[in-house]
Amino acid sequence: MGDDLLxxxxxxxSLQGEGRLIGTPSWFVRVAGCxxxxxxxxxKYSRDEKGDPMTTSEIVDWLAxxxxxxxxxxxxxxxxxxxxxxxxxxxxxxxYRTTVETxxxxxxxxxxxxxxxxxxxxxxxxxxxxxxxxLLENIPKLRDEDDIKxxxxxxxxxxxxxxxxxxxxxxAQVVFQPCGMKKMERLAQWVLREKVLLEREVRxxxxxxxxxxxxxxxx
Numbered sequence: 001m002g003d004d005l006l007x008x009x010x011x012x013x014s015l016q017g018e019g020r021l022i023g024t025p026s027w028f029v030r031v032a033g034c035x036x037x038x039x040x041x042x043x044k045y046s047r048d049e050k051g052d053p054m055t056t057s058e059i060v061d062w063l064a065x066x067x068x069x070x071x072x073x074x075x076x077x078x079x080x081x082x083x084x085x086x087x088x089x090x091x092x093x094x095x096y097r098t099t100v101e102t103x104x105x106x107x108x109x110x111x112x113x114x115x116x117x118x119x120x121x122x123x124x125x126x127x128x129x130x131x132x133x134x135l136l137e138n139i140p141k142l143r144d145e146d147d148i149k150x151x152x153x154x155x156x157x158x159x160x161x162x163x164x165x166x167x168x169x170x171x172a173q174v175v176f177q178p179c180g181m182k183k184m185e186r187l188a189q190w191v192l193r194e195k196v197l198l199e200r201e202v203r204x205x206x207x208x209x210x211x212x213x214x215x216x217x218x219x
Contacts (some may be wrong), residue, residue, distance in 0.1 A: 006054055029147060046075050073087070123150055176205075
């Protein structure tokens with residue numbers, strides 16, 4: 001695959017539904033392919049579909065349709081495609097602020113070198129069945145502008161997240177998200193009881209797009 005080519009499942013303009021930029025009008029570029037198979041994945045189509053080949057220029061032309069300057073590169077897993085890094089460089093040159101949503105299993109170093117590109121990285125917990133695939137040495141590399149996210153389904157997930165945060169320090173914003181929008185109050189109570197989480201200024205956030213549009217694709 002060429003460095004100027006990405007296999008894209010969909011491009012759409014919506015509100016950022018997760019992380020510290022929640023509620024921000026943004027462009028979303030969802031790429032095809034993923035190296036994980038999380039039990040609770042809500043975008044399996046991006047793993048299963050081949051996507052359409054698009055050049056960087058074609059993608060940038062899409063983004064020019066609105067004045068929005070925030071772009072979220074998501075998947076699937078964007079770091080599997082070389083075209084991701086070329087797109088990030090071009091978007092940086094054009095002044096876009098880009099968030100790369102990555103599943104935590106691949107090196108993030110190439111993204112960290114690109115101006116205006118930030119990382120939103122998952123750390124998979126036991127309910128995903130992918131917790132052993134994490135590249136945990138990524139965590140200390142995260143910066144103030146980056147996010148580290150834990151999707152919490154049950155107390156086993158919660159304990160796994162706490163243990164991870166105790167073992168690995170980083171400057172990133174920590175986000176806890178309830179799995180499938182379930183039991184938000186329970187997760188909030190767990191966070192409020194944990195000293196280590198209060199010290200890290202954890203944010204408990206829903207999936208805003210799910211609250212607004214449910215499981216509708218492309219919003």
